Amino acid sequence: MKKDLQPIFYPRSAAVLGAGDAPEKVGFNIFESMVYGGFKGPLYPIHPKLKNILGYDVYPRLDKVPGPVDVAVIALNQFNTVDVIEECARCGVKGIVSVAGGFGEMGAEGVKLEKRLSEKANELGIPLIGPNTLGFINNDGNFYATFYPLRLIKGGVSIISQSGGMGLTIMQKALDEMMGLNKWIGVGNRATLEFYDFLAYLGDDPTTKVIGVFMEGSEEALKFVKLIREICLKKPVVVFKAGRTKESDYLSMTHTGSLAGPYRLYKDILRQCGAIVVDTVEELVACCKALSLSQLPEGKRVGVFTHTAGPSIVAADYMLQLGCELPKYAPETDQKVLDVVGPNPPIVLKNPLDAAGLGFPAIPYGRMADAVLGDPSVDIMLAIYCLHKNWRFPSWEIIDVRNKWNKPAVAYYVSNVGDSAKDREMLQKEGVPLYITAREAARAVYALYEYKQIISSQAKG
Amino acid sequence: MKKDLQPIFYPRSAAVLGAGDAPEKVGFNIFESMVYGGFKGPLYPIHPKLKNILGYDVYPRLDKVPGPVDVAVIALNQFNTVDVIEECARCGVKGIVSVAGGFGEMGAEGVKLEKRLSEKANELGIPLIGPNTLGFINNDGNFYATFYPLRLIKGGVSIISQSGGMGLTIMQKALDEMMGLNKWIGVGNRATLEFYDFLAYLGDDPTTKVIGVFMEGSEEALKFVKLIREICLKKPVVVFKAGRTKESDYLSMTHTGSLAGPYRLYKDILRQCGAIVVDTVEELVACCKALSLSQLPEGKRVGVFTHTAGPSIVAADYMLQLGCELPKYAPETDQKVLDVVGPNPPIVLKNPLDAAGLGFPAIPYGRMADAVLGDPSVDIMLAIYCLHKNWRFPSWEIIDVRNKWNKPAVAYYVSNVGDSAKDREMLQKEGVPLYITAREAARAVYALYEYKQIISSQAKG
Numbered sequence: 020m021k022k023d024l025q026p027i028f029y030p031r032s033a034a035v036l037g038a039g040d041a042p043e044k045v046g047f048n049i050f051e052s053m054v055y056g057g058f059k060g061p062l063y064p065i066h067p068k069l070k071n072i073l074g075y076d077v078y079p080r081l082d083k084v085p086g087p088v089d090v091a092v093i094a095l096n097q098f099n100t101v102d103v104i105e106e107c108a109r110c111g112v113k114g115i116v117s118v119a120g121g122f123g124e125m126g127a128e129g130v131k132l133e134k135r136l137s138e139k140a141n142e143l144g145i146p147l148i149g150p151n152t153l154g155f156i157n158n159d160g161n162f163y164a165t166f167y168p169l170r171l172i173k174g175g176v177s178i179i180s181q182s183g184g185m186g187l188t189i190m191q192k193a194l195d196e197m198m199g200l201n202k203w204i205g206v207g208n209r210a211t212l213e214f215y216d217f218l219a220y221l222g223d224d225p226t227t228k229v230i231g232v233f234m235e236g237s238e239e240a241l242k243f244v245k246l247i248r249e250i251c252l253k254k255p256v257v258v259f260k261a262g263r264t265k266e267s268d269y270l271s272m273t274h275t276g277s278l279a280g281p282y283r284l285y286k287d288i289l290r291q292c293g294a295i296v297v298d299t300v301e302e303l304v305a306c307c308k309a310l311s312l313s314q315l316p317e318g319k320r321v322g323v324f325t326h327t328a329g330p331s332i333v334a335a336d337y338m339l340q341l342g343c344e345l346p347k348y349a350p351e352t353d354q355k356v357l358d359v360v361g362p363n364p365p366i367v368l369k370n371p372l373d374a375a376g377l378g379f380p381a382i383p384y385g386r387m388a389d390a391v392l393g394d395p396s397v398d399i400m401l402a403i404y405c406l407h408k409n410w411r412f413p414s415w416e417i418i419d420v421r422n423k424w425n426k427p428a429v430a431y432y433v434s435n436v437g438d439s440a441k442d443r444e445m446l447q448k449e450g451v452p453l454y455i456t457a458r459e460a461a462r463a464v465y466a467l468y469e470y471k472q473i474i475s476s477q478a479k480g
Numbered sequence: 481m482k483k484d485l486q487p488i489f490y491p492r493s494a495a496v497l498g499a500g501d502a503p504e505k506v507g508f509n510i511f512e513s514m515v516y517g518g519f520k521g522p523l524y525p526i527h528p529k530l531k532n533i534l535g536y537d538v539y540p541r542l543d544k545v546p547g548p549v550d551v552a553v554i555a556l557n558q559f560n561t562v563d564v565i566e567e568c569a570r571c572g573v574k575g576i577v578s579v580a581g582g583f584g585e586m587g588a589e590g591v592k593l594e595k596r597l598s599e600k601a602n603e604l605g606i607p608l609i610g611p612n613t614l615g616f617i618n619n620d621g622n623f624y625a626t627f628y629p630l631r632l633i634k635g636g637v638s639i640i641s642q643s644g645g646m647g648l649t650i651m652q653k654a655l656d657e658m659m660g661l662n663k664w665i666g667v668g669n670r671a672t673l674e675f676y677d678f679l680a681y682l683g684d685d686p687t688t689k690v691i692g693v694f695m696e697g698s699e700e701a702l703k704f705v706k707l708i709r710e711i712c713l714k715k716p717v718v719v720f721k722a723g724r725t726k727e728s729d730y731l732s733m734t735h736t737g738s739l740a741g742p743y744r745l746y747k748d749i750l751r752q753c754g755a756i757v758v759d760t761v762e763e764l765v766a767c768c769k770a771l772s773l774s775q776l777p778e779g780k781r782v783g784v785f786t787h788t789a790g791p792s793i794v795a796a797d798y799m800l801q802l803g804c805e806l807p808k809y810a811p812e813t814d815q816k817v818l819d820v821v822g823p824n825p826p827i828v829l830k831n832p833l834d835a836a837g838l839g840f841p842a843i844p845y846g847r848m849a850d851a852v853l854g855d856p857s858v859d860i861m862l863a864i865y866c867l868h869k870n871w872r873f874p875s876w877e878i879i880d881v882r883n884k885w886n887k888p889a890v891a892y893y894v895s896n897v898g899d900s901a902k903d904r905e906m907l908q909k910e911g912v913p914l915y916i917t918a919r920e921a922a923r924a925v926y927a928l929y930e931y932k933q934i935i936s937s938q939a940k941g
Contacts, residue, residue: 183790301917301919332643336723457761
């Protein structure tokens with residue numbers, strides 16, 4: 020049975036129970052975060068004594084608030100959190116976010132308390148996110164229900180994270196990569212809402228184009244992977260699963276009370292069910308970014324074009340390991356390249372095509388990239404370029420070539436994060452994801468093919 | 481026999497043969513790069529017709545230059561490069577850098593030409609870097625002999641790279657990580673100077689504290705690894721070897737004319753000889769940075785301290801896979817933590833110690849970090865913190881604790897590159913390397929232990 024999470028993610032109004040005015044406290048930060056996020060509906064800070072927080076009227080209790088409250092974010096300690104659930108129900112609250120720790124992750128006493136919390140919420144029929152979570156962000160609806168506010172870029176990727184800290188890592192990496200985020204959910208202890216509830220919601224959410232998941236473990240893993248099998252036909256699901264060793268399995272258990280389970284088994288099952296499985300946050304973001312920005316290739320044949328051999332070999336290395344192919348270019352492609360660089364140039368006509376010294380200026384770079392992506396045996400191009408202070412990146416050229424051939428292109432610029440910011444914006448706006456490491460570029464290229472294959476094979480069988 | 485490379489790396493004067501005034505050409509960029517790098521000795525641009533480049537007098541030929549020339553950088557095409565070697569010898573040049581492509585990497589004709597080049601240079605007794613290289617940088621001596629100038633930070637790490645592009649990737653990553661570089665060498669086709677010549681030079685170089693190597697392959701691999709066995713007792717050697725698949729072996733061959741060789745075998749032999757072997761540029765820089773900044777731990781027992789469980793689990797995951805241990809803290813350590821957070825706090829007393837909500841403010845974070853690093857079973861601390869816009873990073877606290885216990889600490893801040901720049905500078909100046917990804921932080925922690933072990937075991941046997 021799907022739960023109605025729309026009122027939590029797109030509330031008309033929200034209250035913060037335990038709002039405060041001390042900047043070092045969670046109760047202040049959640050409230051500030053909502054204001055900062057630009058939420059348009061009424062916001063009600065609740066505190067027994069305070070009169071005003073950040074220019075907003077404070078109410079002593081939830082039932083004193085002058086309008087209906089769709090979402091209550093509870094920033095009280097674990098005991099008071101449990102006590103206040105009934106008041107929320109009486110006031111017609113449609114969804115709760117509980118950030119307090121001290122529940123299932125804290126041993127027998129905490130497990131008992133969490134059981135009371137989930138029983139109450141379930142009895143009263145109120146979906147509850149958490150406890151023990153940073154909260155969530157609906158960036159599409161400007162609703163920032165978290166005490167870790169970051170100004171996110173808008174876009175089509177939504178994230179479900181079992182860990183707040185890892186979720187935060189993903190947001191930070193998304194900012195560095197200029198990847199647009201749609202929703203971000205720290206699931207916490209999953210007292211009433213499991214992974215699959217969020218997955219089901221995001222699967223139906225029309226503004227979510229790609230779903231990224233960080234998970235440690237789940238008791239309901241089977242339901243989760245079955246759901247991935249359905250959703251992956253509509254949109255890609257990328258999963259980073261922690262817990263490769265017995266010891267870290269144990270750590271996961273003591274963190275969220277869930278058994279992580281053998282890593283390899285998990286990975287295989289996830290893959291069989293149509294998830295794209297990755298090994299690091301960097302790969303998670305790399306894949307989500309490519310899948311949210313780029314069209315898909317028809318196959319796995321990658322045309323690599325570069326003016327510097329090393330990065331192309333390292334990227335090819337990773338791509339070949341993953342399962343891509345590097346086809347031989349057609350004689351006409353070689354001829355087109357020779358038309359640009361002249362006869363007997365100091366370059367080798369192979370894939371990766373290394374334009375060497377002749378590929379620095381953007382114009383001939385573009386003409387050679389045109390030959391590569393136009394090659395009939397090339398499904399997707401990886402275009403590599405090294406930043407030089409006197410020469411501009413060939414971003415316009417790569418975009419033009421992509422548009423001309425209507426095949427996907429991924430750019431890999433050897434530069435540091437700041438240097439490529441402007442070009443990243445330009446390329447990504449036009450559907451060409453940009454990376455600055457070989458591993459991430461290679462993983463992204465393969466993810467585009469992987470998803471193409473997932474749609475085809477899952478549709479068949 | 482060791483070759484005398486001191487006059488190349490620390491020349492008194494330098495000439496650029498084929499210097500030009502067109503910003504899109506290599507001949508201009510090399511000369512500009514030397515000026516930009518801040519070289520103090522006389523610089524002589526050589527060109528048959530031009531009179532002035534960037535305010536410097538141009539000379540029509542090398543023998544018209546008014547003083548002695550230690551280094552000649554040849555920015556001519558492959559044919560003219562070979563022809564000009566004798567003139568260099570006549571003028572007393574002590575070292576040559578040749579950047580042209582079109583040699584061994586270009587098939588049979590190129591191989592022949594390269595043979596002529598190396599025979600001439602060897603006959604005349606002039607060490608030659610290249611051909612087919614971006615050049616080199618001696619950042620310690622402000623000598624930038626490359627057409628890819630980047631303003632590097634000064635420090636103790638020197639890099640030998642078989643690929644210019646990968647060498648550039650390493651420099652860019654070093655900038656993002658604020659890792660100081662001492663020398664950077666693009667070895668190119670190794671016509672007269674092999675990997676081991678550079679390794680031997682850097683092994684003896686008093687300003688180089690750590691050596692990082694990117695390699696595709698070498699015909700003289702045995703000499704190379706034997707040399708690592710000697711040098712690793714004096715300073716760490718970190719190696720990233722490309723070419724994991726047969727196909728990419730082939731690509732390496734067509735790039736530099738060398739056979740890459742089976743990856744796994746290479747890796748095992750390198751490790752046995754005392755190299756620290758890594759899988760990506762990111763890990764290469766992570767390890768070099770830690771080894772150049774931090775003291776070494778006595779053992780592999782890591783105390784992990786965090787206020788957010790997820791990143792600690794992911795980092796622990798990687799560290800346990802690599803071979804670290806996470807010891808149980810002593811009862812006194814737990815007591816010290818309870819003294820900070822009070823009885824019955826919502827935290828679990830284990831390793832990783834997760835201070836949860838109570839660990840946000842820097843002061844109590846510092847007191848708990850003090851308990852962790854002070855624990856008698858802890859050899860090294862990994863301190864994890866998540867950026868929050870209202871709270872400062874606990875950098876001073878981590879530095880104080882490191883100084884108090886005189887044990888190494890590594891910081892892992894969940895933030896994007898720009899956010900942590902100031903703290904990175906502060907921490908790293910004090911010998912605490914900072915990372916923003918779990919994988920890099922974990923790899924760095926293990927590298928410190930690895931090198932400790934290398935010194936001990938190689939010294940014994």
